[in-house]
Amino acid sequence: MSPLVQLAAEEAENPLLPPIPELVIGLIAFVIVFGFLAKKLLPNINKVLEERREAIEGGIEKAEAAQTEAQSVLEQYKAQLAEARHEAARLRQEAQEQGAALIAEMRAEGQRQREEIVAAGHAQIEADRKAAASALRQDVGKLATDLAGKLVGESLEDHARQSRVIDRFLDELEEKAEAAR
Amino acid sequence: MSADPSQTLAFDTSCHLFDGCGFPAPGLHSFLFKPLFGDADSNLYFNKTMLLALLGSIIIVGFFWAAFAKPKIVPGKLQLVAEAGYDFVRRGVVFETIGKKEGEKYVPLVVSLFFFVWMMNLWSIIPVAQFPVTAIIAYPAGLALVVYVLWVSLTFKRHGFVGAFKNFTGYDKTLGPVLPLSMTIEFFSNLLVRPFTHAVRLFANMFAGHTLLLLFTIASWYMLNGIGIAYSAVSFVMVIVMTAFELFIQAVQAYVFVLLTCSYIQGALAEHH
Numbered sequence: 042m043s044p045l046v047q048l049a050a051e052e053a054e055n056p057l058l059p060p061i062p063e064l065v066i067g068l069i070a071f072v073i074v075f076g077f078l079a080k081k082l083l084p085n086i087n088k089v090l091e092e093r094r095e096a097i098e099g100g101i102e103k104a105e106a107a108q109t110e111a112q113s114v115l116e117q118y119k120a121q122l123a124e125a126r127h128e129a130a131r132l133r134q135e136a137q138e139q140g141a142a143l144i145a146e147m148r149a150e151g152q153r154q155r156e157e158i159v160a161a162g163h164a165q166i167e168a169d170r171k172a173a174a175s176a177l178r179q180d181v182g183k184l185a186t187d188l189a190g191k192l193v194g195e196s197l198e199d200h201a202r203q204s205r206v207i208d209r210f211l212d213e214l215e216e217k218a219e220a221a222r
Numbered sequence: 223m224s225a226d227p228s229q230t231l232a233f234d235t236s237c238h239l240f241d242g243c244g245f246p247a248p249g250l251h252s253f254l255f256k257p258l259f260g261d262a263d264s265n266l267y268f269n270k271t272m273l274l275a276l277l278g279s280i281i282i283v284g285f286f287w288a289a290f291a292k293p294k295i296v297p298g299k300l301q302l303v304a305e306a307g308y309d310f311v312r313r314g315v316v317f318e319t320i321g322k323k324e325g326e327k328y329v330p331l332v333v334s335l336f337f338f339v340w341m342m343n344l345w346s347i348i349p350v351a352q353f354p355v356t357a358i359i360a361y362p363a364g365l366a367l368v369v370y371v372l373w374v375s376l377t378f379k380r381h382g383f384v385g386a387f388k389n390f391t392g393y394d395k396t397l398g399p400v401l402p403l404s405m406t407i408e409f410f411s412n413l414l415v416r417p418f419t420h421a422v423r424l425f426a427n428m429f430a431g432h433t434l435l436l437l438f439t440i441a442s443w444y445m446l447n448g449i450g451i452a453y454s455a456v457s458f459v460m461v462i463v464m465t466a467f468e469l470f471i472q473a474v475q476a477y478v479f480v481l482l483t484c485s486y487i488q489g490a491l492a493e494h495h
Binding site: 064068071078079096 | 291361425429
């Protein structure tokens with residue numbers, strides 16, 4: 042049977058007069074809702090909302106910390122990079138200086154060796170010249186004596202006199218050479 | 223208005239226009255229910271509106287239980303919806319009127335009131351039930367009574383006896399000779415009329431809404447005969463339109479009810495001027 046069946050028309054009921062059973066049941070129904078919500082469910086959700094708020098704020102803080110760290114690491118890297126560049130420049134400079142010093146040293150050494158060689162050469166030449174001169178003096182003296190002996194037809198036995206004559210001759214030659222120079 | 227005891231509502235009959243029977247207009251009888259158990263003459267009975275009231279409160283508790291029993295920091299869909307409703311009442315109604323500091327204490331009451339009233343209103347358009355529980359004065363009256371008791375006791379607690387009296391009567395020295403008249407009017411308006419209007423505002427809205435829906439529904443069925451079919455179609459369109467409108471009114475009335483509740487509480491807590 043449909044519940045929307047009209048009740049037997051008694052005296053017209055005033056719709057503004059609350060029937061007590063409905064009032065009681067209505068209050069009970071409301072108290073059920075209020076009890077569950079106020080005692081359990083709303084405190085539950087309030088706790089979670091608070092936790093969520095903290096979680097979000099914590100997340101923001103974490104992100105900020107990460108950002109700061111990234112910034113500091115970046116600066117550290119930049120500093121390291123600058124230092125490395127500086128170091129490289131310094132090394133290059135040093136190498137250049139070392140190279141230049143090395144070249145200069147080598148050049149000086151070369152110079153010294155050249156001078157040594159030249160000096161040795163000069164000394165050798167001088168010694169050779171002296172040996173040649175003394176050999177030549179003897180040979181020229183002998184030749185001249187031989188020649189003079191042949192020319193005069195007699196042997197120049199008197200060694201002492203002979204030697205004196207030759208020396209005088211040679212001295213004269215030298216003087217002539219000096220004068221011609 | 224027909225009061226013929228043998229008359230039943232149109233959708234219970236095969237009676238149509240041109241069949242020689244009158245239009246079974248909705249009326250006060252549409253809001254009276256035969257008890258499901260018990261006896262209507264005694265005060266021990268159980269009828270449809272009581273069933274809907276209890277069922278409604280179980281639905282609300284069930285919904286919030288499913289949403290908030292094990293709440294997550296990252297909410298699921300249901301929790302999100304429930305949170306939105308909760309937040310709307312908490313911040314949109316309570317904090318807006320009473321303020322965050324003093325209002326927090328009354329949030330559970332106001333949230334319960336809002337969803338309870340809304341659910342009771344919603345029964346109006348839920349198929350099979352199709353009756354707004356709040357269109358029976360007893361339900362809004364019970365809720366208004368709760369608010370009234372809270373409001374009056376809060377006023378006494380906050381201001382003492384004399385302060386409460388001044389609060390109720392809107393005592394203001396600058397009014398001069400009009401003061402006694404003003405105080406009398408304020409006294410009646412606050413202490414006697416206010417709970418009545420608080421309950422009746424909700425009741426009358428739902429009562430009228432249900433009557434309108436009934437009228438067009440019955441008319442759609444009653445005129446379903448001959449040329450009446452055209453009128454029936456128009457009436458049926460009106461049923462759809464009014465149902466949508468009721469859906470809106472139900473939420474608005476629940477909102478108004480809790481908004482007034484908050485403004486009363488706020489008045490009790492406020493320093494009198």
